[in-house]
Structures are given as C-alpha cells and as structure tokens.
Amino acid sequence: MSTPTSWMLRLLVFTGLLSGVWMAGSWLGISRTQRWPGRGDRIRVLATLFPLYDFARNVGGDAVEVRSLLPPGADPHEFALAPRDVQLAAGADLLVANGLGLDEFLARAVGLAGGSRAPLVEAAAGLPTLAVHDDHRHGEAGHAHGGGDPHLWLDPLLARRMVSRIARAIAAEAGARWGEELARGVRLRSVAYGEALQALHEEFRRELAPARGRPFIAFHGAYAYLARRYGLNVAAVWQTTPGREPSPREVGRLLETARRLRVTALFSEPRFSTRALEMIASDARLPVFTLDPIETAEHYESGSYLGAMRRNLAVLRQALAGPAP
Ligand SMILES: [Zn+2]
Numbered sequence: 001m002s003t004p005t006s007w008m009l010r011l012l013v014f015t016g017l018l019s020g021v022w023m024a025g026s027w028l029g030i031s032r033t034q035r036w037p038g039r040g041d042r043i044r045v046l047a048t049l050f051p052l053y054d055f056a057r058n059v060g061g062d063a064v065e066v067r068s069l070l071p072p073g074a075d076p077h078e079f080a081l082a083p084r085d086v087q088l089a090a091g092a093d094l095l096v097a098n099g100l101g102l103d104e105f106l107a108r109a110v111g112l113a114g115g116s117r118a119p120l121v122e123a124a125a126g127l128p129t130l131a132v133h134d135d136h137r138h139g140e141a142g143h144a145h146g147g148g149d150p151h152l153w154l155d156p157l158l159a160r161r162m163v164s165r166i167a168r169a170i171a172a173e174a175g176a177r178w179g180e181e182l183a184r185g186v187r188l189r190s191v192a193y194g195e196a197l198q199a200l201h202e203e204f205r206r207e208l209a210p211a212r213g214r215p216f217i218a219f220h221g222a223y224a225y226l227a228r229r230y231g232l233n234v235a236a237v238w239q240t241t242p243g244r245e246p247s248p249r250e251v252g253r254l255l256e257t258a259r260r261l262r263v264t265a266l267f268s269e270p271r272f273s274t275r276a277l278e279m280i281a282s283d284a285r286l287p288v289f290t291l292d293p294i295e296t297a298e299h300y301e302s303g304s305y306l307g308a309m310r311r312n313l314a315v316l317r318q319a320l321a322g323p324a325p
Contacts, residue, residue: 035084036091037065043173046092048103049076050297051153052123052166054305056096059167059190063174063182067092068300069106073271076295077242079105081112089113094173096166099125102150121169123162124152130224151293155225156201156309160194167193200306204230204313211320215261217254219269219277222293232320235261238268238277245276255284265319267291270298289319 036044042065047053053068060066069085070076089095089106090113097103099122110116129148152158167190175183208230215235220242227234236257238246246254257263266281266288268274274288281288291312297303 036067036088040065041178043170043177044091044093045096045170046088046094046106046118047096048106049098049153049295050300050303051159051294051305052096052098052162053300054297054303055123055159055163055166055193056170058193059163059186060170061185061189063178063186064170069103069109070296072296072298072300074296075243075271076102076105081105081109085109086112089116092116092118094118094169095120096169097122098150098153099123100129100147100150100152119169119173121166123165124150124158127152127158127161130228132221149221149224151222151295152225153294153305154223154309155229156197156204157229158225159305160197160201163193163197164190196306200309201229203310207313207317208232208321210322211316214320215263216265216267216320217258217263218267219272219274219291220293222295223291232316235263238266251280255280258284258286265289267315267319269293271296287319289315291315 043060043063045056045060045064045066046069047056047066048069050068050070053066056064057066067088069088070079085105086109089109095106095110095116095118097106097120125147129150129152132149153162167186171183171186171190174186212231213233215233217236217238218234219237220239221237223232223234226232236254238254240246240250263286266277266286268277268288268290270290270292278288292308294305294308294312297308
C-alpha cells in the first residue's frame with residue numbers, strides 16, 4: 001500500500017538517482033576536457049586561477065599546454081579539490097600559483113598526488129602588497145592567511161610583473177628541453193604581452209581620470225590595487241568575508257556610509273546571487289553595476305584577461321566617470 005509518505009520517499013530517491021546520473025555525466029565531461037594530453041612536445045603548465053592560466057598560454061604559445069585547477073565559475077574562496085585536480089597536479093611540468101594564501105589548494109593537490117618535482121612559480125609572492133583591511137579570508141573558512149591582499153592582477157602594471165615571472169619560468173623549462181630558440185620565442189611573446197598590458201594601463205589611466213575619488217561600494221575586497229593605481233575610492237565592501245552576506249547591522253552601516261560619503265554606485269560580481277544587494281540598492285536608489293574580479297571565467301578557451309579588464313573599464317566609466325549627480 002502506498003501512503004503519501006512512501007510516494008514522497010520514492011520521488012526523493014528517484015530524483016536523487018537522476019541528479020546522481022547527471023552529476024556523473026557532468027563530472028566525466030569535465031575530466032575529459034581537463035585531462036592532460038599524452039606526453040608530447042609541450043610543457044604541461046598547471047595554473048590555479050583564470051588570469052594565471054591566460055598569462056601562461058599567452059606567453060607560452062605553442063610551447064605549452066595549460067590547464068587550470070579552478071573550473072569555470074568556481075570561487076577560489078570556497079574551492080574544494082576533486083580527484084581530477086590531483087591527476088592534473090601529478091602530471092604537471094610547471095606549477096603556476098598566485099600565492100599570498102589565495103590558492104593553497106594547489107599545494108594540497110600536489111600533496112595528495114604524492115609530491116611533484118615540477119618547479120613552482122608564485123606570481124604575486126614577493127611583490128609589494130597591500131594589507132588586507134577587513135576580515136577578507138581566502139581558502140578554508142576561518143583560516144586566515146598572512147602576506148597581504150592577493151588580488152594583484154587587477155592592476156595591469158602588477159599583472160605585467162606577474163607575467164614576466166611566469167614567462168621566465170616557462171622560458172627556463174623550454175630552454176632546458178629544446179634549447180635557446182624556443183626559450184627566445186617565449187621571451188618575445190612575454191615582451192609583446194607586457195606591451196599589451198602597458199597599453200591597457202594607459203587606457204585605464206586616461207578613461208578613469210574623471211572617476212578619481214568618486215566613492216562606490218564593491219562586492220568583495222578585491223579592488224584595492226586597481227583603486228590605488230587609478231585613484232578610485234572604494235568606500236565600503238558588501239561581503240567582507242567572501243560568500244557571507246552582510247548582517248542587517250552591517251547593511252545599516254553600509255547604507256550610512258553610502259549616505260555620508262555620497263556613494264553613487266554599487267558593484268555586484270558575476271556568478272554571485274545579488275538579490276540582497278539589489279534590494280538594498282533599490283531602497284537607497286543606487287544603481288547596481290557588475291564588476292568582474294577575474295578570479296575565474298565562464299569560458300576559459302574564449303575568455304581573456306584583457307577582454308575582461310576592458311569590460312570592467314567600460315563599466316567603471318559608465319558608473320563613475322559621468323557627470324557628478
Ligand atoms: Zn577575492
């Protein structure tokens with residue numbers, strides 16, 4: 001005899017099975033595209049975040065095969081390793097991380113793979129960093145890391161320094177394997193990409209001149225380097241701890257700050273639910289724009305750091321560089 005409860009149970013088991021099948025399917029899809037190709041004539045570079053992935057493939061060209069540990073859309077702040085990550089770490093010839101506590105999941109993947117002899121480049125480590133002002137934490141919840149704010153890539157000139165570090169490591173690998181000619185190719189591409197970053201910087205400087213000092217509220221604490229470079233004014237941050245919505249008390253404080261400093265824009269981020277932010281913004285009659293911290297990308301193949309930065313520039317201009325209200 002079937003009671004409503006047993007039907008409910010059956011339905012739950014059935015949908016559970018279905019979602020299990022779906023998950024296995026998507027899992028296979030991911031592992032198929034993310035697996036290393038056979039050992040050939042390319043250096044297998046494993047990067048953690050999208051910008052590092054994009055820098056490595058731009059300077060590496062046909063000398064490299066690049067993979068990223070963070071799949072499209074994943075959040076480095078709350079990333080959990082999967083078995084495919086351990087396989088990627090085990091097969092890599094060169095490891096490219098940001099450092100400063102943002103991507104310690106790479107070290108965990110390497111540990112689970114039983115160690116690695118691949119050289120490790122920490123692209124941001126050792127560069128002059130800004131302190132983390134709020135309780136913005138990366139990696140495992142509640143695990144605070146020292147070493148400063150990790151979001152250096154959002155300043156094109158710091159990105160340029162990160163790129164040359166990555167290029168040096170790839171050139172060294174290429175030189176050791178195939179000789180000076182291939183290493184020279186990497187260095188040439190690094191110079192060209194460095195010039196593209198310099199041009200990006202000039203665009204930001206020119207086009208954001210009217211936005212100097214105009215206060216805004218950012219979604220999470222990722223924009224300090226960008227703000228410092230172009231004189232932007234981050235008045236407050238919506239999520240002081242990534243992934244945690246502000247409490248009513250914190251929202252009250254944000255609105256107070258917004259009124260006091262005459263904030264004219266709020267910024268959300270792609271890939272996050274912004275319903276709460278939008279409700280508050282509509283109450284306070286503030287427009288919401290979307291700014292991308294480029295910690296990951298929707299499409300790794302077709303996406304680019306330069307493209308995402310230019311979209312950010314257009315948004316910042318629209319939000320902050322118009323006539324003052
Ligand atoms: Zn972040």
